[in-house]
Amino acid sequence: MRVDPKRQRERMVSEQLVSRGIKDARVLAVMGELPRHLFVEEALARQAYMDAPLPIGEGQTISQPYIVALMSELLMVEPGMKVLEIGTGSGYQSAVLAKLGADVYTVERIPKLCTRARERLLSLGLFNIHVKQDDGTLGWPSAAPFDRIIVTAGGPEVPAPLVEQLAEDGRLVIPVGSSRRSQRLILVERQPDGPQWSEVCPVAFVDLVGEHGW
Template sequence: MVDPVRLRERMVREQIQARGVTDSRVLEAMSTLPRHLFVEEALANKAYSDSPLPIGEGQTISQPYIVALMSELLEVEPGMKVLEIGTGSGYQAAVLGRMGVEVYTVERIKKLFHAARKRFMDMRMFSVKLKLDDGTMGWPDEAPYDRIIVTAGGPEVPEPLVDQLAEPGRMLIPVGESRRNQTLVLIEKRDGEVIRKDMGSVAFVDLVGSHGW
């Protein structure tokens, strides 16, 4: 395999910065985090490519640019409490962890949950907490959350997640009536209001659960 350090630098420069992501903490996290450790060994040589990759169980690790964009749009600050729905490989949670926040991440697929937990233990990322459950219900015992990020697309914004979002707070979630074709929605809670903004088209795997597909 080509030097992963050089591949990460190229990924950040050509795929992320070139498309307008400027948050220095996002760039630093993705420049240092070994993305190839979050995919199967057979796909390690493609880990820094400009595309999502399969991680088994019909799920994917998101394209690097999308991870960077969502991380920037969240506008996290060190010490914040962040809820992630859809752990997957654990890469998005790890990026946020590297940015200095406390991450609570929920995964519904047992095999992916155990694989991600092992990665976090091996990497000694103790700022990430995991739960095996229906992510559309959130993690109410640990609420409220300063930020919420959903890495799967559903037909609507789950009400339990809105309820668990702190005020002021920000949530990012792909929403769409057709599967694998969604709009990235930014939900802001402030001054007693819930404000919704559309941030562009995206394509994510299905959000499955009581408030998903």
């Protein structure tokens, strides 16, 4: 039976995103158009729009659609903003941010995933994404400061270099937890009197590995 990706995206948006409270019309529109099935292996393409994370190789995953939407909504990205992403993975979250109009800088520590993501994003014509292989917990100092920072892996604390690279009035979204694969999604807002922290919800991400991670 032929699978219609457009119809699958429509169902994903209505049943997984809108029904759970995602309200940002721009996020909903981008995720309703972006071909998520192109960011997973061909054998998993039929499962790409399911309400679940999927393996992408090297022990990593592509986050479930709702989490991608939630983190994107929390960032409140506006066109022209400079956004740092830690954990490129498949490149799907990078693509969402780019489609929202951001100038995306994304760091992936695993060489194979970095190469695949770069090639995939270029093939989709997403030229406002800069990809490099490095320790993401160090951020991207030469390109700082960033209006927004998103971390798609969970560590024991918020890496200090990321807070330092966050612009005034910037927003950082990151999973943090003292045990692996079990975290709280944290929103950090950099105010004139210092960073303000708030907890959003429980989440489960792969490990944030690096100098300031596990």
